[in-house]
Amino acid sequence: MTPRLPRDLLEIDLSERTWSRSRLADAVFDAAPGGTALAVRLLDERVAGPLDPLGGENPLCFAAGPFAGSPVPAATKHALATVSPLTGLINDTLSSSHWSAALRRMGLAALVIRGRAEGLTALVIDERSVEFRDATALAGTSADAAARALRRELGDVRARVCAIGPAGERLVRFSVVENDGRQAGRGGAGAVFGAKALKAIVLRGGGEVPVADPEAMMRLARRLRERALGPKTAKYRVLGTGANMRVLDRMGLLPTRNFSAARFEGTERVTPERARESPESYVEYRAGCANCPVQCEHRYVRRDGDRRHAAASEYESTWAFGPNCGVDDLDAVLDAVDRCDRYGLDTISTGGVIAWTMECVERGILSARRVGIDARFGDARAMLALIDAIAAAEGFGALLARGVRAAAAEVGGGSERFAMHCKGLEMPGYEPRGLPTYALGLAVCTRGACHNRAATYDLDLRRPTASYTPDERARACIDQEDYAAAWDTLLLCKFVRDCFDDFWSEAAELLAAAVGGTWDAANLRAVAAESWARKRSINARLGWRPEDDVLPARLFEDALHGGPAAGLRLESATLEALKKAYARGRAKYAAAVVL
Amino acid sequence: MGADRSVRLELYGMARYLVGKGVLDIPAESAATVGALLREAVRLAPALVGAVLEADGTPIAPNYILLDGRGAVASGDAVSDNDHPCLLVLASGG
Ligand code: SF4
Numbered sequence: 001m002t003p004r005l006p007r008d009l010l011e012i013d014l015s016e017r018t019w020s021r022s023r024l025a026d027a028v029f030d031a032a033p034g035g036t037a038l039a040v041r042l043l044d045e046r047v048a049g050p051l052d053p054l055g056g057e058n059p060l061c062f063a064a065g066p067f068a069g070s071p072v073p074a075a076t077k078h079a080l081a082t083v084s085p086l087t088g089l090i091n092d093t094l095s096s097s098h099w100s101a102a103l104r105r106m107g108l109a110a111l112v113i114r115g116r117a118e119g120l121t122a123l124v125i126d127e128r129s130v131e132f133r134d135a136t137a138l139a140g141t142s143a144d145a146a147a148r149a150l151r152r153e154l155g156d157v158r159a160r161v162c163a164i165g166p167a168g169e170r171l172v173r174f175s176v177v178e179n180d181g182r183q184a185g186r187g188g189a190g191a192v193f194g195a196k197a198l199k200a201i202v203l204r205g206g207g208e209v210p211v212a213d214p215e216a217m218m219r220l221a222r223r224l225r226e227r228a229l230g231p232k233t234a235k236y237r238v239l240g241t242g243a244n245m246r247v248l249d250r251m252g253l254l255p256t257r258n259f260s261a262a263r264f265e266g267t268e269r270v271t272p273e274r275a276r277e278s279p280e281s282y283v284e285y286r287a288g289c290a291n292c293p294v295q296c297e298h299r300y301v302r303r304d305g306d307r308r309h310a311a312a313s314e315y316e317s318t319w320a321f322g323p324n325c326g327v328d329d330l331d332a333v334l335d336a337v338d339r340c341d342r343y344g345l346d347t348i349s350t351g352g353v354i355a356w357t358m359e360c361v362e363r364g365i366l367s368a369r370r371v372g373i374d375a376r377f378g379d380a381r382a383m384l385a386l387i388d389a390i391a392a393a394e395g396f397g398a399l400l401a402r403g404v405r406a407a408a409a410e411v412g413g414g415s416e417r418f419a420m421h422c423k424g425l426e427m428p429g430y431e432p433r434g435l436p437t438y439a440l441g442l443a444v445c446t447r448g449a450c451h452n453r454a455a456t457y458d459l460d461l462r463r464p465t466a467s468y469t470p471d472e473r474a475r476a477c478i479d480q481e482d483y484a485a486a487w488d489t490l491l492l493c494k495f496v497r498d499c500f501d502d503f504w505s506e507a508a509e510l511l512a513a514a515v516g517g518t519w520d521a522a523n524l525r526a527v528a529a530e531s532w533a534r535k536r537s538i539n540a541r542l543g544w545r546p547e548d549d550v551l552p553a554r555l556f557e558d559a560l561h562g563g564p565a566a567g568l569r570l571e572s573a574t575l576e577a578l579k580k581a582y583a584r585g586r587a588k589y590a591a592a593v594v595l
Numbered sequence: 596m597g598a599d600r601s602v603r604l605e606l607y608g609m610a611r612y613l614v615g616k617g618v619l620d621i622p623a624e625s626a627a628t629v630g631a632l633l634r635e636a637v638r639l640a641p642a643l644v645g646a647v648l649e650a651d652g653t654p655i656a657p658n659y660i661l662l663d664g665r666g667a668v669a670s671g672d673a674v675s676d677n678d679h680p681c682l683l684v685l686a687s688g689g
Contacts, residue, residue: 231646231655235609235684243608247683250607251664434665461685462659463667498657564664 005515006107014196015056015115019130024109033515036092036488037531038063038110039081044534050543053085054195056116063110065491066514069101069209071221073228074292076101077491084187085173086403087424087448090538091187096289097180102160105206117197126204135199140166142342143178146200156204163200164190165344170393172401174349185346212516220510227499229293236296236495241315242272252563253431256323257377258355259420262431263563266328272313275300285310311338319429320351326377343391352426353400354386359418371396420552422449432555434565435460437473440578443549446535454480474581485528602626602674604636608684613642630670658684
């Protein structure tokens with residue numbers, strides 16, 4: 001069967017104001033059929049050694065998912081790979097919806113942008129041309145406002161836009177790129193846009209997305225859609241991820257006040273479930289990605305509030321501003337999430353730098369004068385003021401805008417001990433001291449402290465008191481990394497992962513129906529493993545060393561107190577043994593990467 | 596365990612949503628083992644069937660049960676006076 005997948009690569013140089021369109025070879029698609037595998041491959045081919053993530057030479061590599069624009073549900077997504085200004089290492093990030101489909105409708109598998117524009121620019125792309133459009137009038141606008149303004153200017157309500165908000169323009173190193181209300185969130189791709197003076201990318205026009213085997217595609221997509229409407233995704237449809245807060249608190253694994261505790265006494269007041277359970281006080285709006293029946297996003301606003309400020313209630317975001325900042329005011333937490341969306345800030349990192357500030361103020365390492373406000377745990381007003389300052393990169397916010405690792409290095413005075421990050425990326429909301437396999441996954445993750453590139457917490461959460469050998473934990477971590485790499489290549493949403501009986505073979509069948517060719521579980525696994533190896537190889541060229549795979553000292557030095565996980569802490573010797581077992585498990589890639 | 600006592604099964608996530616409350620009190624004589632406890636939960640709260648528990652009380656993935664938020668258990672394990680069984684589901688990994 002001949003592959004019919006859109007397969008052009010569009011390369012744009014902002015400095016030279018030039019562009020070229022070429023066809024990607026079959027061999028490229030056999031090894032990297034789309035999504036993260038393709039974006040990472042394109043980055044790999046363009047990163048020769050250390051580079052300035054905010055320099056013109058840092059490429060932005062977009063790749064559409066192989067199912068974007070097809071009938072496959074929960075799969076209209078794209079990947080974006082670049083070098084993170086927060087970590088100096090690879091940042092592979094994902095987003096969803098109409099912009100992803102528009103890429104493929106224009107016959108594009110991938111888009112690479114390099115260079116730096118002279119003034120704030122919007123790229124307007126159609127099937128035949130690329131326009132470098134002056135966007136100075138859009139300076140300071142939110143991504144959403146910029147998208148509306150561009151559609152108006154172009155007189156094209158169907159134009160699809162991805163853009164940055166003011167935080168990206170001000171080079172906040174954890175700013176996001178947004179399209180259709182979805183974000184390529186972690187790692188600071190927004191600042192890479194900002195450094196290129198790139199405000200937005202507009203995609204216009206395009207036709208149907210062809211698929212290799214329409215009949216098989218319809219049958220398989222229908223089956224997945226039916227399953228995605230069943231009990232396996234009910235937790236996302238009905239509750240959303242915000243329901244995790246009570247669960248993790250009950251397990252004693254809810255990072256609280258910058259990871260100084262693992263249970264939060266304010267959980268019942270700040271859990272997003274409270275908004276759902278209080279319909280007299282809150283209105284709920286459902287949202288989600290294009291072509292997804294799950295629509296997992298649950299947005300809330302006070303009944304007397306402005307519905308335009310209904311805030312997403314995802315677990316990580318509400319955790320970052322609730323328990324992690326010690327704030328038990330749900331309205332303030334929703335306000336914080338809404339502000340981050342409007343400014344274009346990653347919520348986990350924003351909450352992380354604020355929680356670190358609060359701990360440093362409480363410990364006397366930072367003065368209220370230096371911070372500009374007496375920011376202590378639980379102070380919602382200070383939290384919101386710091387979000388504003390970070391987005392504007394003003395005052396102490398300018399330091400926080402560089403991320404917690406850089407901020408702690410500058411403040412010194414022992415503040416480094418409270419900077420909760422791995423390789424510069426702020427920690428997500430799961431307590432590693434009670435989750436040893438997850439701790440390994442965080443430490444070795446190529447993009448820093450990310451919980452989505454290997455769901456290694458699954459093993460620990462479901463059987464927390466089981467004892468596993470280092471080799472068993474390392475094997476679980478490797479399997480989860482490859483599994484995640486496959487999902488991120490196919491760009492299927494991981495929220496439908498329980499909808500497959502045998503993921504590898506069912507996903508291969510879907511892929512063959514979409515793009516043609518011969519796909520089976522074995523070659524899909526090979527694609528996933530190669531994608532991981534390329535990420536590690538890019539990092540090695542960017543200067544990563546094995547000793548960078550470390551976790552914050554407090555996780556080893558301070559045992560958890562109170563709750564079911566009381567007394568737990570990480571042991572250095574244990575983590576080292578796990579890392580050695582992991583390196584053994586990855587040894588077949590030793591020739592290609594440093595382990 | 597005495598006949599007049601009960602084991603409190605804590606409900607989280609979908610289980611709490613479907614039952615409409617955070618706990619189910621299960622008579623102790625029906626909760627000698629984890630399996631028996633969950634079968635009784637099905638009898639007291641049939642709304643759990645299909646989304647959280649099978650009709651025979653087996654948790655439907657991704658739901659699972661832990662004691663006191665941490666202790667992993669199997670169906671045949673005994674439930675004792677001091678246990679706090681929790682029916683949980685975590686929604687993550689997107
Ligand atoms: S489940 Fe949620 S995050 Fe995943 S594709 Fe659907 S709406 Fe998007």
